[in-house]
Amino acid sequence: MIMAQSLFLSLKTAFPGCLIDVLAPAWSLPLLDRMPQVANAIVMPLGHGQFGLMARIKLGLRLRTERYDQAIVLPNSWKSAVVPFFAGIPHRTGYRGEYRWGLLNDVRKLDKGILTMTVQRFVALGLPSHAKQPPNCGQPSLPANKSGQDNVIQKFGLTFSEKILALCPGAEYGPSKRWPADYFAKVAQAKIQHGWQVWLLGSEKDKESAAAINKLTNQQCRDFVGQTSLLEAVELMSLANTVVANDSGLMHLAAALNKYVIAIYGSTPPEFAPPLCKKAQTVSLNLPCAPCLKRVCPLYPVGHPDHTRCLTGIKPERILELIGD
Template structure:
């Protein structure tokens, strides 16, 4: 058990998506700025530990080993028992009923979260979510760490996520992955939500060919599910590397920090790239840059704002996906050249 630190002990129940976990750092930064002596623990899926370990504000990670969509009653009870008596306050970021269970079972005195899914008994500091005021995911996260009266107007600072780098790990990756010293551009063709958020692979390939011809190294990044897409982009193209499924999440931080720019769909890795300090070329289709923008000043948004956008659907309900198909590779190439 970690040694208790002076100040308030705050447990945050974190989100289940990569991008949301990165954005949650804005909340952690807010809490530490107001209470430098606070101890921040985060209940989070085990996969997120490498990201949380790159956040200086996080003192402790409590992995919740529950599969996606799984209730995991016994697992939640066991984790709650381990946390009991150790925290003064809990902030529950997801709005699901089950996400509020661990703080309730751990008997944490004050449990804050937005109302939703009939979890009134589980929370004793319930907040009403005004989506017109808290119109971004990051605002909703930070608001839960503020007094209700201060959060109500939506006019508060949003500290930018900032993930630390591991230079020794980067050198190891360069050697083991066979990367060059040429200026690197990252490409992230995946998006867990669905194809309505994914720029055409043929466009990624065309852009990769142009970048390699101009002397860049191209690093296609993503998880194992993106390996086939990565192969379509990089196959037979000298200077392009398909790294999808070949690196860990922590490795992605270092590889992206080493890139000059990143071309990416609205995805978790987009937020990782922004927090790593990389210039981001962010492509939006069915989603909205107003709701989940990359939290950096060093980004260019590519969004057509068609009459049918944003629809927030996984697949295009009109069958044409013009919001992405009408964003040509030449536009991204011009933006990268600056």
């Protein structure tokens, strides 16, 4: 969703008067609310992976009254093109994928050699098919909200030190994206000793990692993992000075907040979906076996000294050096 904002920016540049509505999961609505390019957010009633053909058809028929001129379909799945088709939208744009001929009538061929980044692929769909590639991509931006910051300060009883480090140890994709918890803990301990506050951010799924980090630091980190809404996580991150994160959604949020982000990459290439922020640093070993794009290390089993070495080879000292004083 953060990278999609670059598409919205591009559309507003090309067509300043256009109205952009976004069909998206309910969890993403707080993000869309912070994007001034978006006129309306429409809740997709189905979760990730749910087919729900009749629900999609009914939603499309309901949207016919909006009389949209164009639909830009970012996912490559067949089911994602159903709603625009039944909404009767005359111009339906998307990449070739899963036999979507007919559902889409502006079908683009994706040249991965030219459009090497996800954000480029999104922005290109908003341009004419003959436009020069790769396109220029605007930087996503989520402006800080003072009242929202005040709310999380009051809710969590926060006090401030001069420096706050936010650690984001999770990654939805799988273990091959997650830097070891004991490495995060070593970074946290070093900064705590120099007077920094360290905050842990993430979802319910990241609780085990956060608990391990906090145990290794004698419970000296402030653990917000699984205790915040997405919007509260955004507000907390906006208060931090530096963010260390895996290749994850929270990493992209930090970049959109224009934070100093240190993004750690293992099985995925930083060139594909980097943090879209000039302040950001990406860290990757670029091993011969990478990027494997696997959720779990395919070469060595858990317990082997070389298991996920694309991550274990990135030592805490390197991240501390990038954080600085």
